[in-house]
Amino acid sequence: MPDILATLPLSAIRIFEAAARLKSFTRAADELGVSQAAVSWQVKALEQRLDQPLFVRRPREVDLTPAGERLSRAATEAMAILRAAVSDLVETEEGVLSITTVQSLGAQWLAPRLGGFQVAHPRIAVRLETSSRVVDLTRETYDLALRGGQGHWPGLESHYLAPSIQTALCTPAFLARIGGLATPADLVDAPRIGSAAEWATWFDAAGVAPCDDRAVPRLMADAQALEVASALAEQGVALGSPIFYAQDLAQGRLVAPFDVVAHYGGGYWITYPAERRRVRKIAAFRDWILAQAAADPLIARHRAP
Incomplete structure (x- = not known):
């Protein structure tokens, strides 16, 4: 019996994978730089070759048939492996390592250390970008990500870096201006920065009973780095990681009024597509x-129990 796979052109599989993923012939055509008619023709030819429909056509989009679902899963995996194999063939130690990271981890913990990596690997240039969104590493032009979570992302290999912890932080001048803080409960009435839910977790760790509307913070941002920046500007008390802000604490720009550190579950991870684990620049980083x-003593000290 002839090998049917040998008779299927790679271009048809590539077009099918894009159409299945995007659920649209038009969007697949835009992504691949071909006409919508070319996508439709290639899909129809593939269906005829397999002697069964792969899509249910609708006015504005398409849905996969059960057969299409099976082929889509295999095609997506095959294309990812093929991309990785081609990348490995053309990859050299020289080049740019593109990293996407959450702002607090990237700016406060990673950036001060990056010089050591570049000294050890002078042929690898690092492009570091911060983003609050979860970047799709299988589709976008990043090599790896440093992100928060539980460490489970389909198709990605992850390694634990640090715990997700926070403590109350403010400047010495702000603390003096409000007359100091005697107990954690005093923070209920103090100007606070951050989300009410995160503060509730911290108050629970401090043994402070749930309180009324006074517990609502006066300012909230979409990133820990922005909230602590507001605290550095003496706008209030923010929650921040003592690991990320160790230098600010050591140099006295920030103080932690109380030795209360709340764990928020999960942690911070380095993650990348599993099939790219052997790419030299990724493995080196x-x-x-x-x-x-x-080697970070604060990470060892604050690992979740």
């Missing part, structure tokens, strides 16, 4: 950053 995390 992974090994380096894991060594940096292992």
Whole structure:
């Protein structure tokens, strides 16, 4: 019996994968830089070759048939493996390592250490970008991500870096201006920055009973770095990681009024597509950053129980 796969052109599989993922022939055509008619023709030819429909056509989009669902899963995996294989063939140690990271981890913990990586790997240039969204590493032009969560993302390999913890932070001048804080309960009436839910977790760790509307913070941002920046500008008390802000604490720009550290579950991870684990620049950065995390005494001290 002839091998049917040998008779299927790669271009048809590539077009099918895009149409299945985007659920639209038009969007697939835009992504691949071909005409919508070309997408439709290739899909129809593939269906005829397989002697069964792969899509249910609708006015504005398409849905996969059960057969299409099966082929879509296999095609997506195959295209990812093929992209990785081609990347490995053309990859050299020289080049740019593109990293997407949450702002607090990237700016406060990673950036001050990056010089050591670049000294050890002078042929690898690092492009570091911060983003609050979860970037799709299988589709976008980033090599790896540093992100918060539980460490489980389909198709990605992840390694734990640090716990997700926060403590109350403010400037010495702000603390003096409000007359100091005697107990954690005093923070209920103090100007606070951050989300009410995160403060509730901290108050619980401090043994402060749930309180009324006074517990609503006066300011909230979409990133820890922005909230602590407001605290540095003496706008109030913010929640921040003592790991990320260790230098500010050591140099006295920030103080932690209380030795209360709340754990928020999960942690921070380095993650990348599993099929790219052997790409040299990714492996080099992974090994380096894991060594940096292992050597950080604050990470060891505050690991979740």
